Amino acid sequence: MQELHPEYRQLKIPVPKEFESIFTYFYYAENSSPDPVTKTLLPSYQTIMLFCFGExxxxxxxxxxxxxVNQCIVLGPVRQAFDYTLPAGTSILVANFKDDAFYRFFGKAIVTANGTHPNEILHDNCFTELWHQISVFPSPEEKTNHVLEFCRPYLQNQDEIIRLLNQFEDPGLNPIKAIASQTNQSERTIQLKHKTQFGYSSKELIRYNRFLKAITIIEKELIHQKKIEWFSIIDECGYYDQSQLIRDFKHFINLSPSRYLKFQDDICRSGSA
Incomplete structure (x- = not known):
């Protein structure tokens, strides 16, 4: 099948092991066609920092x-899908902050719905200078490496409660209750710390992870050209019924599951793997 935009290039750039607790990966997209290209970016529940080159x-x-978007913007946590348009000759590099990493860099976890230039958060012009520095690198990998080195001095130590929340893996237990009991603190204290440093509640994250699991299963079945078994997905992901699955799709990406399949070629994921 012929690609809709053969001159549109996109790739995911992994980060070195020492940065794996900070970024999931970097996402790069480049429009070399003579016309603007519009894509839909799936929600990631991560805060992203986007650099734009060209128009x-x-x-x-x-x-x-x-x-x-002019030069650089931070958004997030990205709770719902949004469309982005790259004019001809324009490229973007997206840094996806993992878990509480944005808070560890900037001292806050939530930015405005319309995005914020990172200079405004730090009250410094350093990110404008960073944009000029990475603009001269020809490859997205070189750009990524320079951003990583730039960010290194800003990183603060991780809070112990957040570390415990990040490492919590028992799906049968409520992480807020479990960590509160383990640390002899109130559930409200743990909830507030989660909201403050992640930018969203534990309840929100559980709903998103259920949706993300459904998306991941669908993507794998599409790769192997299998028929989508919706009721199997409902059961495996823990949905009560088909209507709950549909509600989550419309909440996160404003599409029904069937329309999501139809527009697969125009949907990208910059965040969680």
Whole structure:
């Protein structure tokens, strides 16, 4: 099957092991065609930092608000899908902060719905200078490596409660209750720390991870050209019924599951693997 945009290039760039607790990976997209290209970016529940090279890129939210991206912007945590448009000759590099990493860099976890230039968070012009530095590197890998080295001095130590939450793996237990009991603190204290440093609640994350598991299963079945077994997905992901699955799809990406399949070629994922 012929690609809809053969001159549109995208790739995911892994990070060195020492940065794996900070970033999932970097996402790069480049439009070498003579026309603008619009794609949909899936929600990641991560805060992202996006660098734009060439003409200004545009992002459109589900509420039809349009955000113009000049040089650099931070958004997040990205709770719902949004469309982004790359004009001809434009490229973007997206850093996906993992878990509490954005808080460890910037001292806050939530930015405005319309995005914020990172200079405004730090009250410093350093990210404008960073954009000029990475603009001269020809490859996305070189750009990524330079961003990693730039970020290294900003990283603060991880809070012990957050470390315990990150390492919690028992799906049968409520992580907030379990960590509260383990540390002899109130559930409210753990909830507030989770919200403050992650930018979202534990309940929100559970719902998103269920949706993400469904998306991952669908992607694997599409790769192997298998028929999508919706009721098997409902059962495996812990949905009560088909209507709950549909509600999650419409909540996160404003598409029904069947329409998600139809528009697969125009949907990208920059965040969680």
């Amino acid at each position: 200004n890129a545009f992002m459109t939210t589900q509420e039809k608000n349009t955000i113009e």
